[in-house]
Amino acid sequence: MSVTNTVDAARLNLLLNELRLPAIKVLWAQFAEQSDKEGWPAGRFLATIAEHEIAERGRRRTERHLVEARLPTGKTFDSFDFEAVPMISKAQVMALAGDSWLGKGANLLLFGPPGGGKSHLAAAIGLALIENGWRVLFTRTTDLVQKLQLARRELNLEAAINRLDRFDLLILDDLAYVTKDQAETSVLFELISARYERRSMLITANQPFGEWNRVFPDPAMTWPLSIASFITPPSSR
Structure with a gap:
């Protein structure tokens, strides 16, 4: 039986909202299905979704910092002659x-x-x-x-x-x-x-x-x- 079929998805999504884990909320079902098919241990499943959450937080943080930095556009090392x-x-x-x-x-x-x-x-x-x-x-x-x-x-x-x-x-x-x-x-x-x-x-x-x-x-x-x-x-x- 699929893991996603034995979990109250709506309740889990509410819990993830409360914990402010938006990336895990989006990805958990996909990785739960993969984990179920490939027989991952629970630790691997948790580590995988946690790594994605951390990566997504880093991406959003960089986006915020880019906005607040007010850098002139297009000024990169690659574009400098x-x-x-x-x-x-x-x-x-x-x-x-x-x-x-x-x-x-x-x-x-x-x-x-x-x-x-x-x-x-x-x-x-x-x-x-x-x-x-x-x-x-x-x-x-x-x-x-x-x-x-x-x-x-x-x-x-x-x-x-x-x-x-x-x-x-x-x-x-x-x-x-x-x-x-x-x-x-x-x-x-x-x-x-x-x-x-x-x-x-x-x-x-x-x-x-x-x-x-x-x-x-x-x-x-x-x-x-x-x-x-x-x-x-x-x-x-």
Whole structure:
């Protein structure tokens, strides 16, 4: 007699709903039938459906993380023309998709002139890290600074920065477009300080680190980054 014929399917589905096991709810009958025909031990049947549930949860989690990351579409390692910019080491860039630097709370700076592919590489790195289970947020630096300034005016800056803690990596694109305005640079400094050695940041910029006085009027404002760990690919051109 088939296992599915001896089980109250409706009741089992209700139980699986209660336990929040949607993948098992969809697949249990199929694998129960296969288990019945092939004489699987109970442990194999349970392990099989549990593995599918875990895999499905991972897929849904990755989907959620991709949505919240706000990555620009189509920016992958495969779509980047490494031959057009031979001064960039493909092996080095691909290695950044590993998570060793994130685990240390290190930071990554990508320097180069406009149009050199910094944003593309940053997004591709972010995508690879999401696929490896990390949470990432990609944002233009100016957009994030404006949001933090609004939070400060509403006396909510600390809470706004704390909410960003859920992201293992913040990708701040185009630092150069932040002005030397004290209000802008101070909230950016507070964000950098709050994440220092705890959560990683990837920053793209047109100017090298030594010229960041164009963004931060007070040299002391760069200290959380200046003593952080850097992995800096060469200029794209």
